[in-house]
Amino acid sequence: MAEEKGKMTVSEAGRKGGKTTAKKYGREFYEEIGHKGGQKVKELIERGKQASR
Numbered sequence: 476m477a478e479e480k481g482k483m484t485v486s487e488a489g490r491k492g493g494k495t496t497a498k499k500y501g502r503e504f505y506e507e508i509g510h511k512g513g514q515k516v517k518e519l520i521e522r523g524k525q526a527s528r
Contacts, residue, residue, distance in 0.1 A: 483491070497505070
């Protein structure tokens with residue numbers, strides 16, 4: 476099965492989207508969403524510990 480001209484892989488699409496987002500929102504955006512993600516993980520771990528008690 477030959478690749479069609481103009482199609483991109485999932486990896487290429489993700490990279491392109493990431494670059495576009497970085498240009499649009501900047502470094503602070505990534506720092507903020509990273510912090511939010513870390514806080515959510517911390518909360519979920521704590522819930523798991525309480526549930527196992």
